[in-house]
Amino acid sequence: MTDADVQQSLSGKRAVVIGGGITGLAAARVLSDRGARVTILERDADPPADDTTQAFESWQRRGAPQVRHSHAFLGRLRSLLRDHYPDLLAGLLAAGARELDMLARPPATLPPLQYEPGDEDFVALGCRRTTFEWVIRRSIAASGLVDLIGGAKVVGLTAADGAPPAVNGVRYSCGDEERHIAADLVVDASGRGSKAPAWLAALGATAPREEEKSSGVVYYTRFYRLRDGAEEPPPGPHPTAADYNWIKYAVFPADDRVFSITFAVPLAVPRLKILGEVGPFEAMVRALPGIAPWADPARAEPIGDAHRPIQAMGGLINRRREFVVDARPVATGFFPLGDAVYCTNPLYGRGCAQAFIHAHLMGESLDAHPGDLAAAMLALDCSARAAIEPFYRASVMADKDAVRKAEGRPARRIGNRLRAAFLEQGVLIGTRCDPVIFRAFLRMFNMFESPEKAFGSPRVIGRTLLVLARGKRFRSRFALPDPPDRETTIATCEASLGAHAA
Ligand SMILES: Cc1cc2nc3c(=O)[nH]c(=O)nc-3n(C[C@H](O)[C@H](O)[C@H](O)COP(=O)(O)OP(=O)(O)OC[C@H]3O[C@@H](n4cnc5c(N)ncnc54)[C@H](O)[C@@H]3O)c2cc1C
Structure with missing residues (x-):
């Protein structure tokens, strides 16, 4: 199905999106592209002025305090924008976002790189998170199908009785007033602080499953x-x-x-x-x-x-929530996306790419199951497990290793010791001496392949074993300079x- 085929499949429907961060903005774009009328309810007020400098300096974002931390927007996200939302990419570039070509400045120890198909994807976007949001806000507002209400804090969901409950609206507070808005479809894009489990419990829904690990x-x-x-x-x-x-x-x-x-x-x-x-x-x-x-x-x-x-x-966590339990959505008409579902250590810079991918996959699931929100939710659950969950698991595993190293504990199990040696002595050095391993690293880093896939292919394993076999002296030629004491x-x-x- 091409992007053109999906137009207007939600025409006449009203969608409410909880949260106007990266996921909420992406979801609003995906839904309005299909003809839905979208209302975003965002607890923080609008940016103070129509200007990226002002947005950075004075936009109060207590609901998403990470906006004033560094953000990298990985190659996978830029490719998604390039291929499906080119106007957004153009808007970001016009606002000053930079395309950071990761092959333009390879490690000096690598032999000269010849262009290969796929290299064009190894380009991240460099821009402030406030600029990123500002551009997408402006673009979706121009669609005429999206209203963004600032200062609107969602406090609960409403649903028709049934098992599972069919979500049909949200309750929110605006100043001292509590209001209700009806919806055919509700997206939870309220981020890492999402209260979805409590909202669902109040409807009598089955509790979502949850796993959480500190990032350390x-x-x-x-x-x-x-x-x-x-x-x-x-x-x-x-x-x-x-x-x-x-x-x-x-x-x-x-x-x-x-x-x-x-x-x-x-x-x-x-x-x-x-x-x-x-x-x-x-x-x-x-x-x-x-x-x-x-x-x-x-x-x-x-x-x-x-x-x-x-x-x-x-409070930086890795957390995964399952809103499909025993093959049934815990509620229908309710689509949690982004950090509300998969939250990963920011160190890996994956959150915004995950958010956009998740929203894009929601669009594909709705297209595949017109008029059947339960089936769309099941399809989304499957596709997100395949596309996003490997990166969640990779974050958890990498953090476990990092905490162990920071605490000065050696890996105890032989399997973990071998894996650590393979990665540290083989892959890491390989990225500095072997273009095949370097590209595998870029595919992993930019979220085109999970670490298992990127470093587990027979070709990359073979090249990595070669790096290991060539001995310590060879490897020391390519090691990074020592860190300060x-x-x-x-x-x-x-x-x-x-x-x-x-
Ligand atoms: C320190 C830090 C650095 C990071 N660096 C990177 C990076 O380099 N690259 C990267 O890709 N990702 C990074 N991330 C992750 C990224 O910020 C998140 O993955 C991304 O913001 C997820 O988007 P979201 O829309 O799901 O959540 P958020 O961006 O957190 O947005 C949630 C929105 O919902 C609103 N909200 C919350 N509750 C309610 C409510 N009840 N009613 C109405 N509105 C509500 C909030 O105000 C907020 O605007 C970083 C995260 C942190 C914490």
Whole structure:
């Protein structure tokens, strides 16, 4: 079925979307493309002005505080936009989003890369999360089919009696008033804080199944803008993103000459909580040669909230909810999407791609089962399990390994030891010496293939075993430069506590 075939299949239907974050906006686009009239209820107020700078500086987003943390928009998301929502991609680029071609700056240790089919997909989008939302908001508002009501907090669902209950509307509060809105279809896009289990329990529905694991990290982020005439630093031997077990960091180039630096600090290293302060944060930046040149005061100046120059965010979880239990939807007419269903450690940058994929799959499921919302929900559950769940499982597994390493515990089981050696000595080094392994990494990183698929193909396994077989001396030629000493670096950061760095 082509995109043209799906037009108007929901004509005459009213859909209500709970939450106007990435998932809610994507869902509204998908539903309005099919002719539905959509109302988005968003607890936060609208952006203050029609401008991406203002949106970044003063849009209050208490319902989605992560908007003021670094966001990368992976190749899979950009390809989905390119192939199915080209106007959105064009709008993002027009607003200053950058296409970050990951083959343009490969590791210097790789032999020269020849173009291969598929390489055109290894392009991520660099832009502030507030800019991303602002562009999509503007685009869906222009469709004439979507109303976005700001300051509207959903407090419950309504449903026709039955087993399972058939959701037919939502209750929401606007100021002091409680209101009801009827709907043929309700999407829960209220994110990681979704109250769907409680709302469903109030309808007498079967409880969704849920599994939750801590990601084991806390985020610290600061935004900067390049000074007039300054350029981003050229690539050097030190990476702009790395995981040293005791600290993980990355630079995120964005729109409007802005970039951000994020540290993900393991809960196992509580001393690093001081990175929430400007002095220690900047001391850490200066200690890491991959990012120090970016934030050099001669090149860039910090921007953002003067009262909270460093944004901190904890409570980062991996969580999966199942809204189809024993092969039956727990409620019909109710489509939970995005973080409300699959929430993954932000470190892997997958959440927004998952959100858009999920909304897109909902559209395909509705197309495949016109007029049968229960069947559409079952189809969506199947397709999301295939397309998104492998990445959820990969996040959980990678986090388990990362927590173990941050705590300094060796892998005990032989299988885990072999897997760790395969990944750390084989795959990781392979990405720096073998284009086949490098591309497998890019397919995994950009969510085109799960880690099992990308690194488990016979070709990639063979190449990785070759890297392992060539011995330590060979591998040391391709290893990343050593990180700075952990104790010295943390002590330096502690010493700068209270220092009034810019
Ligand atoms: C620190 C951090 C960094 C991240 N970095 C990345 C990254 O680099 N790349 C990436 O792809 N993903 C990243 N993510 C994940 C990404 O932010 C989420 O996956 C994405 O926001 C999910 O979109 P969503 O719409 O489901 O939820 P959200 O974006 O959280 O949106 C939910 C919306 O619902 C609203 N809402 C909540 N409750 C109600 C209610 N009762 N009534 C009405 N409205 C309500 C909220 O105000 C909010 O606007 C990061 C996450 C965090 C926490």
